[in-house]
Amino acid sequence: MKATAPIPAPVRFYSVHERAILGTVGVVLFLVLWEGFGRGWWAELLRPLLGPQAMRFEVMPIFFSSPTRIARAAFRMFLVTGEIWKDLGWSSLEFVLGVSLAVVIGLPLGLAAGWYRRFSYAVAPFLAAMNATPQVAFLPLLVLWVGTGLAMRVLIIVLLAVLPIAINALAAVRTIDVRLVRVARSFSAGEWLLFRSIILPSAVPFLLAGMRLAVGRGMIGIVVGEIYGSAAGIGMMINQAGSRFETDSVFVGVLTIAAAGVALVELIRAVERRVEVWRPPVAT
Amino acid sequence: MKKPGRERILIGGGTLAVFLLAWELCADSGAVNPLFISSPSRVLHAGVTLIADPDFWNDVRVSASEFMFGYAAAIVIGVPLGLAMGSSRRLSYILGPFVDTLNAVPRVTLLPLLIIWFGIGIWSKVAVVFLSAVIPIVISAFAGVKTNEARFLTMARSFSASRGKIFSSIVLPGTVPYIFTGLKYAAGRALLGVVVGELYAATAGVGHMIADAGNMFQTDILFFGVFVFTATGLVVVALLDRIERRFERWRPNVGAST
Numbered sequence: 001m002k003a004t005a006p007i008p009a010p011v012r013f014y015s016v017h018e019r020a021i022l023g024t025v026g027v028v029l030f031l032v033l034w035e036g037f038g039r040g041w042w043a044e045l046l047r048p049l050l051g052p053q054a055m056r057f058e059v060m061p062i063f064f065s066s067p068t069r070i071a072r073a074a075f076r077m078f079l080v081t082g083e084i085w086k087d088l089g090w091s092s093l094e095f096v097l098g099v100s101l102a103v104v105i106g107l108p109l110g111l112a113a114g115w116y117r118r119f120s121y122a123v124a125p126f127l128a129a130m131n132a133t134p135q136v137a138f139l140p141l142l143v144l145w146v147g148t149g150l151a152m153r154v155l156i157i158v159l160l161a162v163l164p165i166a167i168n169a170l171a172a173v174r175t176i177d178v179r180l181v182r183v184a185r186s187f188s189a190g191e192w193l194l195f196r197s198i199i200l201p202s203a204v205p206f207l208l209a210g211m212r213l214a215v216g217r218g219m220i221g222i223v224v225g226e227i228y229g230s231a232a233g234i235g236m237m238i239n240q241a242g243s244r245f246e247t248d249s250v251f252v253g254v255l256t257i258a259a260a261g262v263a264l265v266e267l268i269r270a271v272e273r274r275v276e277v278w279r280p281p282v283a284t
Numbered sequence: 285m286k287k288p289g290r291e292r293i294l295i296g297g298g299t300l301a302v303f304l305l306a307w308e309l310c311a312d313s314g315a316v317n318p319l320f321i322s323s324p325s326r327v328l329h330a331g332v333t334l335i336a337d338p339d340f341w342n343d344v345r346v347s348a349s350e351f352m353f354g355y356a357a358a359i360v361i362g363v364p365l366g367l368a369m370g371s372s373r374r375l376s377y378i379l380g381p382f383v384d385t386l387n388a389v390p391r392v393t394l395l396p397l398l399i400i401w402f403g404i405g406i407w408s409k410v411a412v413v414f415l416s417a418v419i420p421i422v423i424s425a426f427a428g429v430k431t432n433e434a435r436f437l438t439m440a441r442s443f444s445a446s447r448g449k450i451f452s453s454i455v456l457p458g459t460v461p462y463i464f465t466g467l468k469y470a471a472g473r474a475l476l477g478v479v480v481g482e483l484y485a486a487t488a489g490v491g492h493m494i495a496d497a498g499n500m501f502q503t504d505i506l507f508f509g510v511f512v513f514t515a516t517g518l519v520v521v522a523l524l525d526r527i528e529r530r531f532e533r534w535r536p537n538v539g540a541s542t
Contacts, residue, residue, distance in 0.1 A: 023378065023380060025378070026377075026378040026379070026382070027381050062400065063401065118295055121291065121299075122295050122296065122299040124292070124296050125297075125300050126303075128518075129514050132514050132517030132518040132521065133510060133514040134478070134479040134517065136476060136480050136483065137479045137491065138510060140483070140494050140497065140498025140499070140506055141498065141503070141506055144320060144498055144503065144506075216390065220390045220392055220476070220480075223392055223393045224392060224480055224483075235393070238393055238396055239396055241396070242396020243396070245400060247400065250396050250397055253393070254389055254394060254397075255389075257389070257393055258385065258388040261389075262388045
């Protein structure tokens with residue numbers, strides 16, 4: 001006789017996949033609950049109990065929409081009319097321009113501030129102040145300066161994304177192994193060689209972490225920049241749909257941005273893993 | 285530490301002074317139209333005028349209540365939720381997908397929905413502040429519980445400490461630094477929520493004042509409004525640092541300082 005009774009297969013299956021099962025159940029329950037509000041299932045169900053009061057459980061679709069409505073709207077916008085592609089294109093353009101500019105400005109700034117102590121003292125007050133400010137507060141100022149065109153929308157993304165990049169670049173240089181620098185110096189390496197072969201490689205993980213933050217900020221920038229009237233873009237689409245009470249389209253836009261953000265962050269993570277391969281696991 | 289400290293203040297302060305002076309000169313000499321960049325003296329003047337203006341204080345009160353209601357609700361809900369998710373594996377499996385999804389969504393994109401749900405008054409802003417702040421708080425509290433020293437837990441268990449005892453004397457103190465990191469990050473997000481919410485649709489508030497000033501080319505008022513937000517951000521983080529130090533005073537000074 002065996003000491004322990006064999007575990008029945010369903011239980012074993014559950015304990016192996018507990019995470020996936022519980023997660024799926026939670027999400028499905030949530031979606032069903034949501035759908036039920038939109039379609040009045042709960043109102044029907046509770047009518048015998050609550051009488052006319054039960055109608056409170058049927059929520060107008062303009063408030064919450066429902067998963068099926070959102071799916072239908074997504075299908076229409078992506079595949080039938082294809083109207084969302086133009087918006088996606090504009091927003092992507094803004095995002096790419098904005099984040100690239102943020103890298104071009106923030107990276108040298110952060111590296112220089114990390115390398116030259118005096119320079120870091122000079123820029124520290126500005127970095128601290130900018131970092132404490134919700135940078136979107138500059139939006140009306142940008143509108144004053146460059147109007148509501150593409151330039152404003154790119155600049156707000158730059159403003160939002162430049163700080164995480166600069167601050168991470170600064171931190172990257174600060175955490176460089178001093179021994180490596182000393183060795184290089186004692187072999188009379190020039191500044192450029194030092195920069196290329198020690199500073200830049202050690203800075204890469206920090207820079208990628210900064211990029212991940214910058215992506216999130218850039219996504220906010222897309223939406224915020226398009227608040228002030230714009231010809232096209234996901235943020236504009238969300239705003240207009242909201243003001244027309246087309247809740248389903250709003251959700252499609254929100255989920256599209258979220259998906260784009262997740263995809264970009266995962267892309268950077270993949271690069272991070274790739275870059276980390278050469279690094280010996282000891283140095284921190 | 286002493287000597288570089290003085291150099292730091294000298295160089296930092298010097299650069300700041302040069303910047304302000306250059307700004308002032310640009311505007312006063314007419315090199316750049318002051319309508320676009322204002323100038324430090326004009327901003328100061330606008331500030332002095334605004335401080336005497338009851339309308340400005342009304343805006344401050346509205347923005348402050350949006351921030352405080354939303355942020356307080358985020359703490360009250362986020363910290364226990366994060367701790368609970370960290371303590372119960374099953375709960376974290378169930379709620380994980382929701383937290384991850386909300387984390388992926390830039391919360392300000394939800395503003396059009398929040399406006400539909402709560403109107404353009406203060407409550408839609410409270411909601412966006414809450415949503416902006418609650419996710420980082422939940423995630424950091426959760427991470428704090430997850431990174432507990434396994435040695436401490438093993439020891440407590442081998443002395444047959446109860447779950448409640450383990451929680452209050454090991455888990456909770458261990459999560460404090462994480463929670464505060466989350467709170468500081470969340471404060472920035474919350475402030476962002478206030479500004480975006482008020483730029484988007486509002487009837488009062490400092491963000492609304494900034495937007496109005498922008499529309500009317502009152503650049504000085506605009507800058508003063510931005511500085512109000514800068515000051516708020518600095519004060520909130522300094523305050524949290526202080527509270528954190530008070531909580532952390534008992535901790536022996538080992539390991540990396542944050």
